[in-house]
Amino acid sequence: MNINLSRIMAVNNNQVDLKYQIDVESINYYGDKIIISEPASLQGKLYYMDEKTFLDCAISAEVKVNCGRCLNSFHKNLATKLSVELIEEQDGLNIEDEDKDDIILYQDDNIDLAKIVREQIIMSIPMKLLCSENCKGLCVQCGINKNEEQCQCKLDNDEDEVKVDFRLSKLKELFPKD
Ligand SMILES: [Zn+2]
């Protein structure tokens, strides 16, 4: 989804309200495909000030992700705000590293809103994705989802004991009774 910056600014007197639903569908998140369940929304404004162009907007999206503990998929709402200067990319342009967070580069007078939305969604996905704070996860022994079922595995509180038993049984195999 591209908008032509100089045209939209000329038509709107250098201040443009933006309100878009952008169909992002899916994003590549460090090799994982993350489904965007609804069109993402972008709302804000573009404006020109002191010979610079700025984008101020709020972006929200609903993503379908997998819980890091129980592996079930669930929907999560992400919302983020963006306030950046837009700079046209050109040869010889050199931007200091510390300024990079406040800048979005564009080419050929075109602002790609879908690309911006995609990048913002990626940045706002939390490191630890849990379907709920209380997610009990999977049983490490039998693999059932402990949120949905209970198993008979005696592992939770006496994991060490189980390991010891395992070692003892190995020892018995090494020294068979005669
Ligand atoms: Zn979970």
Ligand SMILES: [Zn+2]
């Ligand atoms: Zn189990």
